[in-house]
Amino acid sequence: MKNKLLTALFILCCFTTIAQTSASKDVFIVSPYLQIGNTATVQSLQLLWHAADSTADWQAEYKIIENAKWLRAEKPTATTINIAGTNPYEVYRSTLKGLIAGSTFTYRVLKNNKEVFTAQAKAPKSADQAFRFVASGDMGAGTVEAKQIANGIFAAHPDFVTISGDIVYEYGLASEYKTKFWPIYNADKVDTVGVPLMRSVPFIAAVGNHDADTRDLDKYPDALAYYLFWDQPLNGPVGKEGGAIVPLLKGSESNKKAFLEGAAERYPRMTNYSFNYGNAHYTVLDADTYVDWTNKELTDWVAKDLADANGATWRFVIYHHPGFSSAIDHFEQQQMRLLAPVFEKGKVDVVLTGHVHNYQRTYPMFFEPDRKGTLLVGGKDSKTIRGRVVNGKWTLDKPFDGKTNTSPKGVIYIVTGAGGQELYNPEQENDVDSWQKFTDKFISTIHSFTVIDVNGKKIIVRQLTAAGKELDKFEISK
Numbered sequence: 001m002k003n004k005l006l007t008a009l010f011i012l013c014c015f016t017t018i019a020q021t022s023a024s025k026d027v028f029i030v031s032p033y034l035q036i037g038n039t040a041t042v043q044s045l046q047l048l049w050h051a052a053d054s055t056a057d058w059q060a061e062y063k064i065i066e067n068a069k070w071l072r073a074e075k076p077t078a079t080t081i082n083i084a085g086t087n088p089y090e091v092y093r094s095t096l097k098g099l100i101a102g103s104t105f106t107y108r109v110l111k112n113n114k115e116v117f118t119a120q121a122k123a124p125k126s127a128d129q130a131f132r133f134v135a136s137g138d139m140g141a142g143t144v145e146a147k148q149i150a151n152g153i154f155a156a157h158p159d160f161v162t163i164s165g166d167i168v169y170e171y172g173l174a175s176e177y178k179t180k181f182w183p184i185y186n187a188d189k190v191d192t193v194g195v196p197l198m199r200s201v202p203f204i205a206a207v208g209n210h211d212a213d214t215r216d217l218d219k220y221p222d223a224l225a226y227y228l229f230w231d232q233p234l235n236g237p238v239g240k241e242g243g244a245i246v247p248l249l250k251g252s253e254s255n256k257k258a259f260l261e262g263a264a265e266r267y268p269r270m271t272n273y274s275f276n277y278g279n280a281h282y283t284v285l286d287a288d289t290y291v292d293w294t295n296k297e298l299t300d301w302v303a304k305d306l307a308d309a310n311g312a313t314w315r316f317v318i319y320h321h322p323g324f325s326s327a328i329d330h331f332e333q334q335q336m337r338l339l340a341p342v343f344e345k346g347k348v349d350v351v352l353t354g355h356v357h358n359y360q361r362t363y364p365m366f367f368e369p370d371r372k373g374t375l376l377v378g379g380k381d382s383k384t385i386r387g388r389v390v391n392g393k394w395t396l397d398k399p400f401d402g403k404t405n406t407s408p409k410g411v412i413y414i415v416t417g418a419g420g421q422e423l424y425n426p427e428q429e430n431d432v433d434s435w436q437k438f439t440d441k442f443i444s445t446i447h448s449f450t451v452i453d454v455n456g457k458k459i460i461v462r463q464l465t466a467a468g469k470e471l472d473k474f475e476i477s478k
Contacts, residue, residue: 045099102124104122132451150194278454283348289335316352324362441472
């Protein structure tokens with residue numbers, strides 16, 4: 001009898017999940033998901049959803065505590081996505097305000113006064129609350145491994161997830177999000193395909209080359225989808241097309257107009273920004289090869305951003321191209337080494353990167369660049385910037401072991417690019433002689449992601465496989 005009851009409950013749960021999934025797909029192009037918003041605060045989150053129906057009366061409501069009355073969010077704003085080759089649809093945005101730090105709250109979306117979606121989510125943590133976040137790069141590949149990592153991240157119960165670039169492959173297209181991103185990280189249920197994660201915790205991303213390099217809107221009208229779908233702070237430097245930050249946008253006037261209307265104020269500013277979460281400060285940068293990090297205006301902005309974070313106990317920096325990597329692949333792309341003195345002066349604790357599809361960790365280190373390095377140019381036109389080789393002198397804190405000695409001297413650089421795409425340089429994992437002297441750990445034969453627990457003046461960093469196996473662990477204390 002007991003087995004029959006369990007079987008009946010299982011069938012009922014499966015039926016309910018399928019019914020909700022079907023309804024969600026009928027109403028939304030992309031189900032609701034959370035972002036930290038253009039102005040990140042501890043009491044608010046931004047809720048987004050995509051739908052084809054622009055004439056409906058949409059509304060978001062939420063309860064900041066259980067059994068409370070529903071609060072109505074401000075009327076959602078809508079941005080029309082009307083790019084060539086795609087039926088027009090709307091990206092709706094609504095701000096959930098007055099949240100209680102660290103609490104679980106419930107929200108729902110109404111269409112014509114009928115509830116069509118509901119979920120529970122975590123409010124941002126305050127400076128006196130412990131929190132956990134996940135860091136992973138090169139995730140949006142749509143591979144079996146990417147789906148397994150998604151399940152691993154879900155099982156880790158993070159308060160938020162950071163992506164260190166290459167959000168979606170191959171060209172950062174809206175159509176690629178449809179097949180390789182939303183079904184995996186914003187699914188309606190937990191299974192081998194995906195997880196319902198983005199509706200419960202915000203994702204925060206740095207752009208990678210696969211997100212921002214494709215700028216020919218005639219060839220790919222739905223390129224640069226990052227600017228259409230993400231809501232992140234707009235407090236970074238303002239770049240002009242063709243300048244040190246932003247390359248030229250290509251395409252017909254009509255295709256440019258469609259993109260710019262969909263991107264609104266997010267283009268081109270939303271690639272260098274910062275925010276606070278808990279007792280930590282995060283600086284997110286565009287490390288792509290088209291950015292000129294010899295530009296004083298850029299480096300001055302990073303320096304000021306870190307200097308203004310005096311109240312933060314911890315400082316993390318997130319970007320895509322690692323400056324310090326032992327991998328053969330992309331070894332020459334060292335342009336971000338130029339910022340090492342800025343990070344050191346700004347008291348950065350950990351730098352999280354991707355681009356190289358494996359896991360690496362440096363010793364705590366100081367680096368003194370030898371001038372500005374050598375710019376590498378290639379391609380058929382001999383004008384394509386491939387990166388910059390930056391030589392210099394490093395000083396390593398080898399006594400730090402993250403166990404008995406937990407006070408590092410210098411910055412720790414982590415490559416966490418094994419989030420789903422094919423792995424790089426597995427042959428180097430056990431070939432220690434192929435590592436650069438600054439490398440302490442090099443794991444390239446299995447996909448993995450980084451879990452960081454922040455608790456007051458202590459952080460614990462772990463590298464986990466999709467199944468939860470611990471590949472690396474270290475602690476930093478202050």
